[in-house]
Amino acid sequence: xxxxxxxxxxxxxxxxxxxxxxxxxxxxxxxxxxxxxxxxxxxxxxxxxxxxxxxxxxxxxxxxxxxxxxxxxxxxxxxxxxxxxxxxxxxxxxxxxxxxxxxxxxxxxxxxxxxxxxxxxxxxxxxxxxxxxxxxxxxxxxxxxxxxxxxxxxxxxxxxxxxxxxxxxxxxxxxxxxxxxxxxxxxxxxxxxxxxxxxxxxxxx
Amino acid sequence: xxxxxxxxxxxxxxxxxxxxxxxxxxxxxxxxxxxxxxxxxxxxxxxxxxxxxxxxxxxxxxxxxxxxxxxxxxxxxxxxxxxxxxxxxxxxxxxxxxxxxxxxxxxxxxxxxxxxxxxxxxxxxxxxxxxxxxxxxxxxxxxxxxxxxxxxxxxxxxxxxxxxxxxxxxxxxxxxxxxxxxxxxxxxxxxxxxxxxxxxxxxxx
Numbered sequence: 001x002x003x004x005x006x007x008x009x010x011x012x013x014x015x016x017x018x019x020x021x022x023x024x025x026x027x028x029x030x031x032x033x034x035x036x037x038x039x040x041x042x043x044x045x046x047x048x049x050x051x052x053x054x055x056x057x058x059x060x061x062x063x064x065x066x067x068x069x070x071x072x073x074x075x076x077x078x079x080x081x082x083x084x085x086x087x088x089x090x091x092x093x094x095x096x097x098x099x100x101x102x103x104x105x106x107x108x109x110x111x112x113x114x115x116x117x118x119x120x121x122x123x124x125x126x127x128x129x130x131x132x133x134x135x136x137x138x139x140x141x142x143x144x145x146x147x148x149x150x151x152x153x154x155x156x157x158x159x160x161x162x163x164x165x166x167x168x169x170x171x172x173x174x175x176x177x178x179x180x181x182x183x184x185x186x187x188x189x190x191x192x193x194x195x196x197x198x199x200x201x202x203x204x205x
Numbered sequence: 206x207x208x209x210x211x212x213x214x215x216x217x218x219x220x221x222x223x224x225x226x227x228x229x230x231x232x233x234x235x236x237x238x239x240x241x242x243x244x245x246x247x248x249x250x251x252x253x254x255x256x257x258x259x260x261x262x263x264x265x266x267x268x269x270x271x272x273x274x275x276x277x278x279x280x281x282x283x284x285x286x287x288x289x290x291x292x293x294x295x296x297x298x299x300x301x302x303x304x305x306x307x308x309x310x311x312x313x314x315x316x317x318x319x320x321x322x323x324x325x326x327x328x329x330x331x332x333x334x335x336x337x338x339x340x341x342x343x344x345x346x347x348x349x350x351x352x353x354x355x356x357x358x359x360x361x362x363x364x365x366x367x368x369x370x371x372x373x374x375x376x377x378x379x380x381x382x383x384x385x386x387x388x389x390x391x392x393x394x395x396x397x398x399x400x401x402x403x404x405x406x407x408x409x410x
Binding site: 165167169171 | 337341345366367369370372373374375376377378380381382384385387397398400401402405406408
């Protein structure tokens, strides 16, 4: 997937660009952006408001993140309740269950935020691009690393075709649940889906 | 799934209610509705315009379909390029491939229409309900009948957990393709997804 290489590269560039702020200061800033986003939505969010709330200069914000779409996408990624990168329990099933368990608490906030952003990104190609490159692709990179570890441990055959479609299966779990069953994708349902669909498709059940 | 029983019942009621029109006349009417929908969108579509275009009285339209949401949902279902109900090739893989092949031609039209309807149904609970009961649930009924035949033929174990999640897997194939890969879900991709994900998850590969 060439798109992933592009994403990895962009992410590395972003890391270098951000290196002047301490991790604590970065974290504080990201949290403020997500908070503002929840209050006023993407269209209502201004770099002025971010600068005021975080006691930064607008020049700093633009220097570090290039623009509003990039700042928003990076803030969303770094305030996620669980970063896939950090998950490594020693088994594929354990890893997938760990992700479900950790993300439970923030799912509702995320769902509302992401619905708003999906809507905004429809009219805003820059935001669409920033979300793909700074939020979605890095997560896919991390998921693929997790799957590669399972292949290395012998849990999945290296040429198993479903390896290319794990994100697609996960998307389906989230999108179809309200549509088909009229319910939210809660923890019980997601754990069942892992055992019924993802592991068998990967031949790892 | 109790929701499906409700859908079946509603569909039967709808059939009785529609019995006064000939199948040809019904088909003509449904095609006119979908045509109008493409021209003016759901919000712009009026029962007056449908009556004029189809040389019907508004009273007839309301008597047969109750209202605009129901008329639109039923018209969409009956103008679909392939009704799942009609597919029965003798094998599960053959059935799934047949569905993909038959729906290829109309996918783009459908995608644009469905995006518009998804947007309209967000502000219109009656439309949301009508789409679920008259379009989505009957398709799920038909898909479950198709799967039951595969179980009866011994292709899928009757207690295979993935049987409850086939719609979820299919949804994922469509939603994730543009998001993750930046491409449309074309026939080649969907046939690959059937062999890589759906059949292995069902233990039928």
